[in-house]
Amino acid sequence: MENMESNTPPQTQPIPPDQTPSSASKLLNYILTQYSTRPPGSVNESLTIAQLRGEFQKVCDTVEEEQYKYPSYLTPFKWYFVSIYFIGLMVSGIFTPLGMMIIALLGVLIYWVIYDIQFNFIDRILPGTSTLNLFSMINCTDLEHTATEKTLLFVGHINDMRKDSGVLYHLTAKIMHFAVYFFALVVFVGYIVGLFTNNYIVLPAVSIASTVVLFFVMTLYFTGKKNRVSGLATAVCLTQLAQQVKESSVSLLDSTNVGxxxxxxxxxxxxxxxxxxxxxxxxERLKPEKTLVVCLDELDDSETLTCYKREGFIKYSTNLYNLIKDAAESEGISIGNVANYIHQPFSFAEEFGWKYQGVVPITAKCRSVKRKAREAKEKEAKDDVGVICIHDDQIKCINDTTKLLWRLARVIDNSAEGSKIPVKTIPLPKPSIEQPTNFVGDSPIVL
Structure with missing residues (x-):
């Protein structure tokens, strides 16, 4: 925390205690207001963390700040590394077959270690930036628990998300990912065959193909506009859910820990x-066989709530999805179930999927038509590309997801070892984020 607070812009002051937002809506508005006062490109994580920590401390039994280090330069420089890799194949294929094979094998090994396997030791041995996770729990006042207790873990984040990079972006990333490995394999086989036949005709072909792929990779440099609402909305949704769980008038989650x-x-x-x-x-609170994990990937469109049933080689829990679907139906909320084969990178639920079996990611990506309509209204509100607006449908998306997760918590708590129960008989209070006073229809709030 100390390192991050030292980066806080001097013009940004912490909110006074008597003005602390009392609702998740005000919390979201306040955080985004601070965004709008920062210079372009600056980041103030400490302010956001402090606000979220304060919200969780009001209702949770334990709130833990867990610091860790990460190499912040790896992901932003991924496309540059891949471009150098393809340039190396393109140039070496003209001059030296042996050099081309060395570049291919070395490049694919580095790519595999850093961007695919992502070994834990990389975060430890490389210099990086210090940051933290915020971990809170209800019904969990100590670390010793019996094996019969269940844990329901809800996961959110505060990442700036892409507004809409489109299918072309993700398809290009997929082609690039495939080409890295395929070209290395072809170069290796072509070199071995060339040693015996003295014919390296395959290698120039790879060189030409690398030129074509490099052209597409260069389009990935243009990341587009960032949507600062959809990522923060997941964290705000969790603060509201925690408040509902704690303030419930019924005996809630007697045998389930909620994280x-x-x-x-x-x-x-x-x-x-x-x-x-x-x-x-x-x-002991997070045993894989006793823990169910719901990851909120993005919340931006109330009409596109979706669960991923699989991403790549990771297949998510069908049983948990069925519980989510039943909970959504009981609330009159529509939710889909799709497989994610194209979008890259995968949602962060993938990281849980390697260890935990009961995992489902939920996302609500904004449709292109709605996004364009929002941008038009934002332009009318203020002719500034850096303007940050909150639309009423984004607030509705948070409200719907909160109601859905609240219902899901009751379903899981009342179910016998995860079996389905009739969810429509469960009483449910209906608190929601209060609409700010300057909402008019679908008019954006300019911060």
Whole structure:
């Protein structure tokens, strides 16, 4: 915390205690207001963390700040590294077959270690930036628990998300990922065959193909605009859910521990989840066989709530999805279930999927049509590309997700070892984020 607070811009002052937001809506508005007062490109994680920590401390039994280090330069420089790799293949294929094979094998090894396997030791041996995870729990006042207790872990983040990079962006990333490995394999086989036949005709072909792929990779440099609401919305949703769980008038979660994890790394939320799993590998509160994990990937459109049933080689829990679907139906909320084969990178639920079986990511990406309509209204509100606006549908998305997760918590708490129960008979209070006074229809709030 000390390192991060030292980076706080001098013009940004902490909110006085008597003005602390009393609702999640005000919390979201306040955090985004601080964004708008910062110089472009500056980051003030400490202010956001302090506000979220204060909200969780009001209702949770334990609130832990878990520091970890991550190499912040790895992900932003990924496309540059890949470009150098393809340039190396392109140039070496013209001059030296042996050099091309060395570049191919060395490049694919580095790519595999850093960006695919992402070994834990990389975060430890490389210089990096200090940040932290915010981990809170209800119904869990000590670390010693019986094996019969269940834990329901809700996970959010405060990442700035892409507004809409489109299918072309993700398809290009997929092609690039495949080409890194495929070209290395072709170069290796082509070189071995060339040693015996003295014919390296395959290698120039790879060189030409690398030129084509390099052209597409260069399009990935343009990351587009950031959506500062959809990532923060996941954390705000968890603060509201925690408040509802704690203030429930019924006897709630008598045999279930409820946890809330917010990874606060703006640049790479996957590394925050890996650090959390590493730190809690022997935590009795988070046994893989007794823990269900719901990850909020993005909350931006109330009409596109979706669960991923799989991402790559990771297959998520069908039983947990069925419980989520039943909870959504009881609340009149529509939720889909799709497989994610194209979008890269995968949601951070992938990190949990390697260890925990009961994992489901929930996302609500904004549709292109709605996004364009929002941008038009934002432009009318203020002719400034850096303006930050909150739309009423974004607030509705937070409210709907909170109601859904609240219902899910009751379902899991009342279920016998995860079996389904009739969720429509469960009484449910209906607190929600209060709409700010300057909401008019779908008009954005300019901060």
């Amino acid at each position: 809330f994890l917010v990874t606060t790394n703006y640049n790479e939320r996957h590394s925050g989840i890996r650090a959390f799993i590493r730190a809690h590998s022997k935590d």
